[in-house]
Amino acid sequence: MQKIPSHTKARHFGMVIDVDKCTGCASCMVACYSENNVSFRDEESAKMLSLNWIMVYKLTNGESFPDTEVCYLPQPCMHCDGKEFGKPPCVSVCPAVATDFDWPTGIVSQIYTRCFGCRYCMAACPYHARQFNWWDPVWPADMEKYLSPNVSARTRGVVEKCSFCYHRFQLARQKAYHEGRPEEIGEDEYQTACTQACPSGAITFGDLDNPEHEVYKLKQDRYAFRLLERLNTNPSVYYISKRKWVHRMADNYLEGEVPAAFAENEA
Amino acid sequence: MKIDRRCFLSLAGGLVVGHLLSPVPWKMTDDIAIWSQNWPWTPVPEDGPVRWKETxxxxxxxxxGVRVRTIRDRVVKIEGKEDHPVNRGSLCPLGYSSIQYLYGPSRVTTPMKRTGERGSGEFEPIGWDAAITEVTRKLGELRQNGKSHKTAVIAGDDRGTVPYLFKRFLEAYGSPNFIRTPSGRDAHETAAYLAQGKSAQNVGFDxxxxxxxxxxxxxxxxxxxxPGYQFAAYSNFGEDHKLVQVEPRLSNTAARAEKWLPAKPGTEAALALSMASVIIDRGLHNRNFISNHAFGFEDFTDDNGNMxxxxxxLVSEYTPSKAAEITGIDARRIESVAVEFARSDKPVAICGYYESRNTADIDKTLAVHALNALVGNINQAGGMFVFPEPDYDLPEVQKDNAASAGTEKPRADLAGSDQYPQSRYLLNLLPKRILEARNNDLPVEALLVVDANPVYTLEExxxxxxxxxxxxxxxxxSSFMDETAKMADIILPDHHFLEGSRDVPAPAGVGMPVEGFSVPVVDPQYDTRNVGDTIIDIAQEMGGSIGSSFPWDDYGDFLEKALSDRYRDLTRNGYIVNRDRVSGISDAFETDSGSYEFYPTRRHTADNGDTDKLPAYREIEIPGSNTNNAVALVAYQSPRIASGAVANPPFMTKTIDSKTLKEDKLFIQINPETARNxxxxxxxEAVIETPAGKATVRIDLFEGIMPGLAAMPAGLGHTAYSRFIAGKGVNVNALLRALPDPAYGMNTAWGIRAQLTKA
Structure with missing residues (x-):
């Protein structure tokens, strides 16, 4: 089966997040809520029930005062390629084809009208990137007015997750098409809301396979790593940190085992 | 046929199995799924032409600066404005959430009049005309009885045209009581006045x-x-940039700093002075600046022959080893940071403004300013700037006898009194003065509150x-039903910033004389009015000399005249940078000596002597008693929690992690060592009790906080706004108590002693 129509250019969108730069301010989270019509409730402290397309986690090295270090780790959907390209864990288990791997972009979609809420995908995702709508969303008073028409509001009973702001890609593609350059979408023309919102410049987004894009260089950084890399999910989100303890937290290492980026130094 | 138990069960079982084998249940599940997704109450946002507007x-x-995505008459997204000199595209979570304040249940949608007990939150809508008449009648009565000076204004800022209009109103009406809420600016303004002779000017850091x-x-x-300014600066950090953070808790800033110096709280002055001693000892200070623009660097004899x-x-007493004893920071680290600082190409030392509490430690601020002076970076690129606010070229205020008599009266908050002659605003002293006064002799009988929420933000x-x-x-x-609005008799709601025009003076702490201008991007959503228009209306309805002091059609007309030649650029670009307001080093200092005064001759001291004029480390005995299970409670700031006059919108509360807030219970951070003790x-669950109040909290063990301290985030525990905001956690201000500086009256308490016991 031909996965990419011959007239479509293949892209592979992904993200590189510099954990040593992230300040944990959560601007990315709020910009995402606003961009993607993510609903809220008056009780949001039960994080397993809270809807977040990107979560910023706080990590500490556990050393005692004053040798303590803190890092913040923003985590969107990893848009995994899967062990076999095009088969991320969540896509394989979906009985309704409600989540799919988009070959021309490498983005893992979520189609709310197809989803019937079995939550197999949530069980299959090792990153907790997916959340379930246990309640109907409510925008009190006239808050419905701030909803964006570019992203549909979800209902009770469906799973939702980060889409790498796919609607922004659609808008950029439309614009390019109208301007007579259907396949040329500049790096600046398509950026996710969180990337744009990050006030410290920790997030970089682009085509991982395009040598002209910043992410292409960054993903090859010596200190780049991915979360739970050894599960072979092949995430499209990379992280950079020069701190060994952060690398250690990104995967399950045995005692004495050294993360790849530091293996050389210790040998 | 007899239906026995066996027969009934077989039939029922057969029915179930039969159904399961048929497509009916699957078809029904599918239909229910489709039906549930077509519920008519799921909103389908209306599409339309997109327009980006800037404000x-x-x-x-x-x-x-922000750019606003609008679809028809709706605001759907806020983003940072790339070419704004303050934030250069950055924006904080509060800015991104501001659409949740434009719409939503927290807004005061129409003028309101209190109907229930004060503070009960029971109001009834009242028309604008009736509301303004009621206000003018009350203020008029007071004035007629010769008590105009008992009217006070509490404002969040004293710069910009809106505070100006309120100051002008009080002057024409006859009251000296314009009071700014306490902030980090108090200490900086005072230090700039003492060392540089500049009165009421901005202090900013480039x-x-x-x-x-x-x-x-x-x-x-x-x-x-x-925040936008600081984030923008941080995002441009390269290999040659360094940030050193002095703080007893590993905050987000400390976590991202190159070096973290966890000095004991309240000892920062000793640390700064010790660094100064290292710099001077090694001859790393800027000799040109010291010999040409400094006073009181060396010992001197005054005109009366006193040494x-x-x-x-002074600083020679603060050797690194002595400072190490006071601050807990290793002497070699003090030395190395001091040397790095002085040798750096563009060093700057900062304090205040950004602290979690609005404390004003004059000694510390003078010591930090002195560090900047030592390296000669006053009004230099990358250094510390002091510059005046733009002024307005407007006709004189007309004052009748009542106005002149009223403005001559002493202030209700004791600022400028014999006790605190050099302080400008002392709101922290006002509540106590009101509580101690007899009911027939209150210092304040009418209070106007603008851009402030003192009932929430003040200590105790x-x-x-x-x-x-x-x-x-x-x-x-207030635009929102905040704690102070809830206490009001009349609410005259202002627009949300996306609905009205207003000039925005240079942001606190920004090292550049920038002036912004906000313009409406949508029509007012409710029956609100620009506060500028409201105060002009009130003045005009009062008539007489008050009315004639406000000879403008409306706030728009006033803005055009007040901003005069800047108006066009401001409305067109959204900002201007008044570089010419920064004076060169040769005329930077307006002290008697015409120099930067390391020895601030004009400093007022509690005993009026001159022994204490130099900045020094003085131990601050914070309130509360030091018992067995005592911790020192400090407030901390989080970028995910808005702690100022405007509360946390629901989006920001959603970002708070479950080790900070869980089911409306707030966590306090303590070191595991403290926890063991x-x-x-x-x-x-634990109970924290201070002399000011008591609260139930939960414990979060955090290695990154100094043992003996307990840190509580500022900005939660609201009691007003809406159910999405109120009732979450504890207001740390309710547990804190201010400790007035003996000579300046401002709060100097960096924390409070608290008893922490298991619940």
């Missing part, structure tokens, strides 16, 4: 160009000051609330 955010004093930032407790990346100790002799909130209950007449101009574990 300036005024939810905090940061003054960031973080954009600085290469070595030595921060004494500023939450640069924790949402204090002008005075100079700055050099309970006492503040009691004091407000005693004030006979309160008017709030107090027999507490992670997640335990």
């Amino acid at each position: 300036v955010c005024t939810l905090c004093p940061g003054g960031c 973080l954009e160009n600085a290469k070595y930032i030595l921060s004494f407790g500023c939450g640069l990346l924790d949402g204090c000051g002008a 005075h100790k100079g700055f050099r002799s 909130s309970e006492k503040v609330q009691e004091a407000f209950e005693k004030i006979p007449f309160i008017v709030s101009f 107090l027999n507490l574990k992670q997640g335990d």
Whole structure:
């Protein structure tokens, strides 16, 4: 089966997040809520029930005062390629084809009208990137007015997750098409809301396979790593940190085992 | 046929199995799924032409430029404006959430009049005309009875045209009581007055160009000051930039700093002076600046022949080893940071503004300013700037006899009194003065509150609330039903910043004389009015000399005249940078000596002597008693929690992690060592009790906080706004108590002693 129509250019969108730069301010989270019509409730402290397309986690090295270090780790959907390209864990288990791997972009979609809420995908995702709508969303008073028409509001009973702001890609593609350059979408023309919102410049987004894009260089950084890399999910989100303890937290290492980026130094 | 039990069960079982084998249940599940997704109450946002508009955010004093995505008459998204000189595209979570304040249940949608008990939150809508008449009648009565000086204004800022209009109103009406809420600016303004002779001017730090930032407790990346400006500076950090953070807790700023110096709280002055001693000892100070623009660096004899100790002799007492004893920071680290700082290309030392509490430690601030002077970076790129606010060229205020008599009266908050002659605003002293006064002799009988929420933000909130209950007449101009608006008799709601025009003065702490201008991007959503228009209306309805002091059609007309030649550029670009307001080094100092005064000759001291004029480390005995299970409670700031006059919108509350807030219970951070001593574990419920109040909290063990301290985030525990905001956690201000500086009256308490016991 031909996965990419011959007239479509293949892209592979992904993200590189510099954990040593992230300040944990959560601007990315709020910009995402606003961009993607993510609903809220008056009780949001039960994080397993809270809807977040990107979560910023706080990590500490556990050393005692004053040798303590803190890092913040923003985590969107990893848009995994899967062990076999095009088969991320969540896509394989979906009985309704409600989540799919988009070959021309490498983005893992979520189609709310197809989803019937079995939550197999949530069980299959090792990153907790997916959340379930246990309640109907409510925008009190006239808050419905701030909803964006570019992203549909979800209902009770469906799973939702980060889409790498796919609607922004659609808008950029439309614009390019109208301007007579259907396949040329500049790096600046398509950026996710969180990337744009990050006030410290920790997030970089682009085509991982395009040598002209910043992410292409960054993903090859010596200190780049991915979360739970050894599960072979092949995430499209990379992280950079020069701190060994952060690398250690990104995967399950045995005692004495050294993360790849530091293996050389210790040998 | 007889239906026995066996037969019934077979039939029922057969039915179930039969159904399961048929497509009916699957078809039904599918149909239910489709039906549930077509519920008519799921909103389908209306599409339409997209327009991007630009304005300036005024939810905090940061003054960031924003671009606003609108679809028809709806605002759907806010983003940072790339070419705004303050934030250069950055924006904080509060800015991104500001659409949740434009729409939503927290807004005051129409003028309101109190119907229930004060503070009960029972109001009835009242028309604009009736509301304004009621206010003018009350103020008129007071004035007629010769008590115009008992009217006070509490404002979040004293710069910009809106505060100007309120000051002008009080002058024409006859009251000296314009009071700004306490902030980090108090200490900086005072230090600039003492060392540089500049009265009521902006003190800012050019973080954009600085290469070595030595921060004494500023939450640069924790949402204090002008967050957009600081984030923008941080995002441009290269290999040659360094940030050093002095703070007893590993804050977000400390976590991102190159070096973290966890000095004991309240000892920062000793640390700064010790660094000064290292710099002077090694001859790394800027000799040109010291010999040409400094006074009191060396010992000197005054005109009366009295010998005075100079700055050099003073700091020689603060050797690194002595400072190490006081601060807990290793002497070699003190030395190395001091040397790096002085040798850096563009060093800057900062304090205040960004701290989690609005404390004003004059000694520390003078010591930090002195560090900047030592390296000669006053009014230099990448250094510390002091510059005046733009003024307005407007006709004189007309004052009748009542106005002149009223403005001559002493201030209700004791600022400028014999006790505190050099302080400008002392709101922290007002609640106590009101509570101690007899009912027929209250210092304030009518109160107007604009851009401020003192009932929430002042220390000892309970006492503040009691004091407000005693004030006979309160008017709030808030857009939102905040704690202070809830206490008001009349609410005259202002527009949200996306609905109205307003000038935005230079953000606190920003090292550049920028002036912003916010313009409406949508029509007013409710029956609100620009506060500028409201105060002009009130003045005009009062008539006489008050009315004729306000000869403008409306606020728009006033803005055009007040901003005169700047108006066009401001409305067109959204900002201007008044570089010419920064004076060169040769005429930077307006002290008697015409120099930067390391020895601040004009400093007022409690005993009026001159022994204490030099900045020094003086131990601050914070309130509360030091018992067995005592911890020192400090407030901390988080970029995810808005702690100022405007509360946390639901989006920001959603970002708070479950080790900070869980089911409306707030966590306090303590070191595991402290926890062991107090027999507490992670997640335990505990009671924290201070002389000011008591609260139930939960325990979060955090290695990154100094043992003996307990840190509580500022900005939660609201009691007003909406159910999405109120009732979450504890208001740390309710547990704190101010400790007035003996000579300046401002709060100097960095924390409070508290008993922490397992619940």
